[in-house]
Amino acid sequence: MKIFGVKIPMMYSLLIWVVLWEIVGQMEMFLVIPPFSGIVVAIIEMAQAENFHDAASLSLYSFAMGMLISIIVGIPLGLVMGKIPAADRLLGMWVNVFLSAPLSSLVPIIMILFGFGQTTIIVTVFMFAVWIITLDTCAGVKHINPSLLEMGESFGASSWQMYSKILIWAVLPEILAGLRLGLIRGVKGVIIGQLLVALIGMGELLTVYSRGFHMEEFWALILFLFAFALGTSWLISLLERRIEYYAGSRG
Amino acid sequence: MHEWFNKDSIFWRLLSILIFFSAWEIAGRVPISPAFPTFIDTMEGLFRMISDGSFFEKYMITLKPLLVGVFITCFFGITFGVSMGLSDRIDWLGQPVFIVLQAAPVSALIPMITYVYGIGFTSKIIAVCILAMPVVVLNSINAVRNANTSLIEMSRSFQGTRMQEVFKVILPDASPMIFAGLRLGVAGGFVGIVLAELLITPTGIGDLISYHRSVANYAEMYATVLSIILLAAATVRFFERLEVRLFRPEKQGT
Amino acid sequence: MAAETSDTSAKAESIVEVRHLSKTYDGRVRALEDINLSFPKGQLTTLLGPSGCGKTTMLKIIAGLLEPSSGEVFVNGKKITGPGPERAFVFQDFALMPWATVLRNAAFGLELRGMAKNERNEIARKYIAEVGLTGFENSYPRELSGGMRQRVGLARALAVNADVLLMDEPFSAVDEQTRRKFQEDMLALMEIEKKTFIFVTHSIEEAVYLSDQVVLLSRLPGKVSEIIKAPKAAGSPDEIRRDKVYLDTVEHIWQTLRKYLEE
Ligand SMILES: Nc1ncnc2c1ncn2[C@@H]1O[C@H](COP(=O)(O)OP(=O)(O)O)[C@@H](O)[C@H]1O
Ligand SMILES: [Mg+2]
Numbered sequence A: 001m002k003i004f005g006v007k008i009p010m011m012y013s014l015l016i017w018v019v020l021w022e023i024v025g026q027m028e029m030f031l032v033i034p035p036f037s038g039i040v041v042a043i044i045e046m047a048q049a050e051n052f053h054d055a056a057s058l059s060l061y062s063f064a065m066g067m068l069i070s071i072i073v074g075i076p077l078g079l080v081m082g083k084i085p086a087a088d089r090l091l092g093m094w095v096n097v098f099l100s101a102p103l104s105s106l107v108p109i110i111m112i113l114f115g116f117g118q119t120t121i122i123v124t125v126f127m128f129a130v131w132i133i134t135l136d137t138c139a140g141v142k143h144i145n146p147s148l149l150e151m152g153e154s155f156g157a158s159s160w161q162m163y164s165k166i167l168i169w170a171v172l173p174e175i176l177a178g179l180r181l182g183l184i185r186g187v188k189g190v191i192i193g194q195l196l197v198a199l200i201g202m203g204e205l206l207t208v209y210s211r212g213f214h215m216e217e218f219w220a221l222i223l224f225l226f227a228f229a230l231g232t233s234w235l236i237s238l239l240e241r242r243i244e245y246y247a248g249s250r251g
Numbered sequence B: 001m002h003e004w005f006n007k008d009s010i011f012w013r014l015l016s017i018l019i020f021f022s023a024w025e026i027a028g029r030v031p032i033s034p035a036f037p038t039f040i041d042t043m044e045g046l047f048r049m050i051s052d053g054s055f056f057e058k059y060m061i062t063l064k065p066l067l068v069g070v071f072i073t074c075f076f077g078i079t080f081g082v083s084m085g086l087s088d089r090i091d092w093l094g095q096p097v098f099i100v101l102q103a104a105p106v107s108a109l110i111p112m113i114t115y116v117y118g119i120g121f122t123s124k125i126i127a128v129c130i131l132a133m134p135v136v137v138l139n140s141i142n143a144v145r146n147a148n149t150s151l152i153e154m155s156r157s158f159q160g161t162r163m164q165e166v167f168k169v170i171l172p173d174a175s176p177m178i179f180a181g182l183r184l185g186v187a188g189g190f191v192g193i194v195l196a197e198l199l200i201t202p203t204g205i206g207d208l209i210s211y212h213r214s215v216a217n218y219a220e221m222y223a224t225v226l227s228i229i230l231l232a233a234a235t236v237r238f239f240e241r242l243e244v245r246l247f248r249p250e251k252q253g254t
Numbered sequence C: 001m002a003a004e005t006s007d008t009s010a011k012a013e014s015i016v017e018v019r020h021l022s023k024t025y026d027g028r029v030r031a032l033e034d035i036n037l038s039f040p041k042g043q044l045t046t047l048l049g050p051s052g053c054g055k056t057t058m059l060k061i062i063a064g065l066l067e068p069s070s071g072e073v074f075v076n077g078k079k080i081t082g083p084g085p086e087r088a089f090v091f092q093d094f095a096l097m098p099w100a101t102v103l104r105n106a107a108f109g110l111e112l113r114g115m116a117k118n119e120r121n122e123i124a125r126k127y128i129a130e131v132g133l134t135g136f137e138n139s140y141p142r143e144l145s146g147g148m149r150q151r152v153g154l155a156r157a158l159a160v161n162a163d164v165l166l167m168d169e170p171f172s173a174v175d176e177q178t179r180r181k182f183q184e185d186m187l188a189l190m191e192i193e194k195k196t197f198i199f200v201t202h203s204i205e206e207a208v209y210l211s212d213q214v215v216l217l218s219r220l221p222g223k224v225s226e227i228i229k230a231p232k233a234a235g236s237p238d239e240i241r242r243d244k245v246y247l248d249t250v251e252h253i254w255q256t257l258r259k260y261l262e263e
Helices: A010-026 A036-048 A050-083 A085-100 A103-114 A118-142 A146-154 A159-197 A201-211 A215-242 B010-029 B039-051 B054-086 B088-103 B106-117 B121-145 B149-157 B162-200 B205-214 B218-247 C002-011 C055-063 C102-106 C108-112 C117-130 C146-159 C176-193 C204-210 C237-242 C244-262
Strands: C014-025 C029-040 C044-048 C070-075 C087-090 C164-168 C196-201 C213-218 C223-229
Touching: A010 A036, A010 B088, A036 A215, A050 A085, A050 A118, A050 A159, A050 A201, A085 A118, A085 B010, A085 B162, A085 B218, A103 A118, A103 A159, A103 B162, A103 B205, A103 B218, A118 A159, A146 A159, A146 C087, A159 A201, A159 A215, A159 B106, A159 B162, A159 C108, A201 A215, A201 B106, A215 B088, A215 B106, B010 B039, B039 B054, B039 B218, B054 B088, B054 B121, B054 B162, B054 B205, B054 B218, B088 B121, B106 B121, B106 B162, B121 B162, B149 B162, B162 B205, B162 B218, B205 B218, C014 C055, C014 C196, C029 C055, C029 C196, C029 C213, C029 C223, C044 C055, C044 C204, C055 C070, C055 C087, C055 C164, C055 C196, C087 C146, C102 C108, C102 C117, C102 C146, C108 C117, C108 C146, C117 C146, C146 C164, C146 C176, C176 C204, C176 C237, C196 C204, C204 C244, C213 C244, C223 C244, C237 C244
Parallel strands: C044 C196, C044 C213, C087 C164, C164 C196
Antiparallel strands: C014 C029, C014 C070, C213 C223
16 A cells, blocks of 8 residues: 555554554443553563463473474475375375364363373474474475476485485475464464463463453453464564575476 | 276275274274273264264254354455455555464454353354454455456456446456355364354353263263364365365366 | 488497387377387487477486386497486476576586585586586576576586486577577587487477487377488588578478378
8 A cells, every 4th residue: 555655564554453442442442452552561561470471481382392293293294195195195184184173172182181281282282283284295295396306316316315405495485384384373272272271371371361351461462472473474484585486496 | 997096086085084093993992091982982972972962952052153153254254355355445454454363373362252242152153253254354355356367457448347347357256266265264163163162161062072071971072072073174175165166167076 | 421421320339229119108198109219329319299299208218217118228238227327318397406506406416426515516617617607606597597597407417427418308498599599509519528419309490400310200109200310511500501401301301290290
C-alpha cells in the first residue's frame, strides 16, 4: 500500500491494530482487553520476574530437545522416503495422516506413557514438528534435478559422496522450508503440551493468569509467545533467502 | 495386475496399515508400558464403546460445534480472504493479522476464551474458528492474487466490467485454491475441536478420553484417540479427492 | 583429398563399439533396436535424428547411466558395466551445482576422485581458461548465461581427462548467436584436445559442421538408417559454411530425414 506515494510495508499495519487496541482498552469496553500500554508494562515486569524465567527456560529446553530429535529423525527419514519408493509407499500414508491429524489428542496418551513432566513436552514437540520436516525433505529429494544425480553417477560418485556432496545440498532449500514450518509447529506443541499437562512452564502461567484474571500478564505472555514463534521462523527465512539462488537454477 | 503395484494402490495401503498395526500389536505384547494396550485390545475397547452406544453419542456431541465452526469459518474466511485479495487497502490492513494468527500458537488463547464465554458450546465454536480461519483466509487471498493475469486482461480487453471480471473470471479461476484452503481449514477445525474437548470441557470425545483414562481403561482411551485421528485424516482425504474431481479433472486417476 | 580422408578414417581404430544394442522402456516403448556402430578414435561422431528417436537413450547407455535391454558396448575393447573414468558426459541442461562456484563445478569430477584441493583446482583453472571463462572462477552458475554455463560443463568433462566425451545436445539450451560461436570454439578445442567426441544434436547444420561422421537414426524403434562420412572442410568458419561439400551433405541429410516425416 502507498501513502503519499511512499510504499508502506504490510507488517506496519499491525501498528494500527495496536493503536486500536489501546483505544478499546482505554475505553474499558471488554474486560479481557486491557490497554496495550498496560500490557507493555506487564511485559517489562515479566522480563524481570523469576517465575517467567523458570517457565521460559523450561519451555525453551523442551522445545530445543524436541526440535533436535525431530531434525535427527525427520531429515534422514525424508531422504530415505525420497530415495526408496517402497519406503515412501509404506510410510507416506502415515506421514500424511499425522501431518493433518489433531495431534493434541495424542497428548493424553503421551502423558500416561511419559509422566507429567518435561519428557511429555519433548515428545509432544517431536510429534508436532517431525512430520512436516520429513515430508518436505522427501518432496525435495523427489524434485531434485535428475541430471544432477546422473552427473554424479557419470563421474563415479560413491553413494556416500552422492548423499554428502550432491543430494543434501540440492535438498537444502526444502529442508529449511520444512524446518521453518516444523519450528512453528514445535512452538504450538510446547504450548499445547504444557496447557494440557497444566502443571509446568508456560502452560502453568497461562492457566494461573487466566484463572486469576491477570489479563495484562496473560496478554504479555501471549505476545511474548507469538513474538517467539514469528521470530524463530523469521530467522530461518533469513537463512532460506541466503540460499535462494538454488531456486533460480532449478528447472 | 500391473495396477496393483502402483504408488497409490490398495496393495501398498493395506500393507502399510498391516505393518503399522502389527508393530503396535507387538509393542503392546512386550509390553512397552502397562498403559499401552495391544492393537487387538484397543479394537475390543472400540467395539465395547460402540455397542454400549457411548461412542456415537459422544461423537455427535463433538461434531456439532465442529460443523458449525467450519461453516462459520468458510463463510467469513472466504469473504475476508476474497476482499483482501481484491483490494490492496484491505489486504494491507488485514493480512498481517492472519499471518500472525497462522504462525503463532493461538491455542494459548483458549484459557481466556473459556474465561469469557464459559465452558459451553460458544467457546468450542470459537476454538474451531480461530484454528481454522487463518489458513482459509490466507489461501483465499493468494488464490485471488494468483488469478490468471492474461484471463483478466482478456476480460478487460472485451470491456468487461469490474463485476464481470470478479465473478466471471477471477473467482472461477481462484476456486480450486480457495477450496484447497477449505480443506486445510477443516484440518484446522479438527485441531480446534480436539483442543476444545481437552481444554475447555470434555463433553464429547474428550469425555471418553478422560473418563477411560481415569478408570484405567486404556484400550477405550487409545481407541478414541485413534478414531479421531483417523476420522480427521479421512475427512481431509475426502476433501482432497473432491478437489481433484471438481477442479482438476486432468489429475484424476493419478 | 576427400578420398584420402575417408581412407584414413576407415583405417582409424575404433574406441567405442556398440553391438546389437536394444533398449525397451517399461516393456513397451522400443526406443532402440539392434544398433551396431563403431566410433573412430580421435574423431567426432554425431547422432542425428528427429526428437524421440532414442539419441539420448543411446548416449546414456554408452555413458553407463542406463542399462541396455540387450546387446553390449565396448570401450577400449572392454565391455562396460557402468560409468567409467575413460568417459565423461556433458549434459543438455548443464547439470551444474547451483551451490558451487564455477571453479568447484569444473573440478567436481576430480573432487569425487579424491584428488587434493590444490591439485584439482589447478587443473580446473587450466580448462576453465581453455573454454574461455578466465575471470569467472568464483562466479556462481546463476550469474552466467546459458552458453557460459555449458562451457563450465565442458570444462568439467575435460578436466577428468577422459578419452571419450559424450555430449547430449549441449547447445540446445543456448541462443543461436552464442551457439555459432560455441561451435567454432569447439572446432578449435578439438584441435588441441585430440579426444573422441560422441555428439547428439537435432540440427543438421551443426552435425555436418562439426562431425567427421554423422549417424542418422530413424524413429521408433530407433535404428541406424545411414552413416555419412562428412570430412571437415578446411578454412575459416565462414568459408566452411559456404563450402560446396558442406552444403551438399546438409541437403542430402535433409532429403533423407524428410522421408521419415512424410511417412
Ligand atoms: N524413462 C523413460 N521411460 C519411458 N520411455 C522413455 C524414457 N525415456 C525415453 N523414453 C522414450 O524413448 C524414446 C526415445 O527417447 P530419447 O532417447 O530421449 O530420444 P531423443 O533424445 O532422441 O529425443 C522416446 O519415445 C521417449 O518417449
Ligand atoms: Mg534427447
